[in-house]
Amino acid sequence: MYSKAKDGKSVARLKNGDPMIFARGGEELEYLQEKKIEVEIVPGLSSAISIPSLNKIPLTKRGVSSSLSILAGYGAGGKEPQWTGVGATAVVLMPVGNLSLVVEKLITSGKSANTLSALISSGSTEEEQLLISPLSSIVELAKVTGIESPSILVAGNVVNELLNIKGKTVAAFRPSNELERTRRLVEKAGGIPLIFEICDVEFSEYPKLKKALAKDWDYLVFMSPNGVRSASNLIDLTKFKTIAVGNRTKTKLEEHGCKKVIVPEQQSSAGVEELLKEKRGSALALRSPLAKEEIKGAENVTTYSIKLKNLSPIIDEYLSKKVDFTLLTSAGLLELLLESAKEKGKKARLTEKLNDSFVISIGRKTTEFTLTNDIWVNYELSKPSLESLFQRSVNE
Known part of the structure; x- marks a missing residue:
């Protein structure tokens, strides 16, 4: 120059x-x-403020955040960044290549590990990807999703706004026995429910289930309330040590008189498997017929059957509606939807429609399956509980 x-x-x-x-x-x-050269500076629009705004993230908000820090993910010469006095909202540029250290620095600077963060890649382009997660799990999820640079990270309570469903249409594909519960949860949080009945759950005395329950087990492992309902028709659950994948399944077991139900710290299939390694006893895992993989360390048995509805009109209605959020609560149900859409020549449209909405996955197995089908996951629940998700909107 x-x-x-x-x-x-x-x-x-x-x-x-x-x-x-x-x-x-x-x-x-x-x-x-x-050098005595006359210079004029023409201000530009920094990605630090423009990309969050494009994604409807208010960097400051009355009663939520009155301070903003714009930080670099790397220090001078690629050294460790030095931050002090980080504001209520932190925007970090170029974070992906140094994400573990960035998160560590944010937490040591005063951010809670539970603080929501938004990782935005290729902002304002057709390739834009948005990933929402607490700081405690954003590094792991970034690896799972494969999100890449260029990117920015926004951390602070202002990110909570992205999970606010008030006035928004929330779509979900649910079995018949979960329809009303899901609808009530969405309505209570101020959302507009668009709940599709995708199948019936049928309970019966399967010979295999009855035979499996007759054995001497150290633990019975329940992966859903449906498993509890099925087993309770055949045995007295209070005579067994029980493990529940999550709090809702635990509550269902307690309704049947079970005491000291064990719930893994990580409420997921992986968490159950880690717990079984620690317990080192014989275990029977009661599973859904749609479960993608077996629980390692346990004998697996199917506890109920499903009867599919006609999926074609369900897919057509979903494609025709305005959808803000889509809840994916089962990899198995998503697989059935995609297969049906493929048969009708509508898989590409269904995938595009899902990607046009904010996709929420109930857990890691569902996230991984969703991603392998070219559907982006914006948010993964830390616990397999829709209640915890919708409580955020109630509290907003």
Whole structure:
């Protein structure tokens, strides 16, 4: 720039974003002024403020955040970043390659590990990807999803707004015995329910289930309330040590008189498997017929059957509606939907429609299956509980 300017040329230095925010604008200005070159700065629009706004994240909000810090994911020369006095909202540029350290620094600077964060890749482009997660799990989820640079990270309570379903349409594909519960939860949180009845759950005395329950087990493992209902028709559950995948299943067991129900710290299939390693006893896992993988460390048995509805009109209605949020509560049910859509030549449209909404996955297995089918997951529940999700909107 200097060599051309000293020859009397007018030189334009084009820069993405704002030339004075995490760019060389300040250094170049200082150098040129020292050389007596007249310089004009034309402000730009930094991704630090524009990308969050495009994703409806208010960086400041009355009663939520009155301070903002814009931080670099790397220090000078690639060294560890040095931050002090981080604001209520933190925006970190270039975080992905250094994400573990970025999260560690945010937490040591005062952010709670439960603080929601938004990782946004390729913002404002057709390739944009948005991932919401507590700081405690954003690093792991970034690896699972494969989110890449260029990206920014927004951390703070302002991110909670993205999970607020008030006035928004929430779609879900549910078995018949979960329809009303799901509808009530959405309505209580202020959302507009669009709940599709995808199948009936049928309970019967399966010979295999009855035979499996007749054996001497150290633990019975329940992966859903449906398993509790099925087994309770055949045995006295109070005579067994029980493990529940989550709190809702635990509550169902307690309704049947079970005491000291064990719930893994990580409420998921992986959490159950880790718990079984610790217990080292014989275990029977009562599973859904749609379960994608067996629980390792236990004998697995199907506890009920499902009867599918005609999925074609369900898919057509979903495609025709305005959908803000889509809840994916089962990898197995999603697989059936995609297979039906493929048979009708509508799989690409269904995938596109899902990606146009904010997709919420109930857990890691569902997340992984969803991603393998080119459907992006925006948020994964830390616990397999719709109640915890919708409580956020109630509290907003």
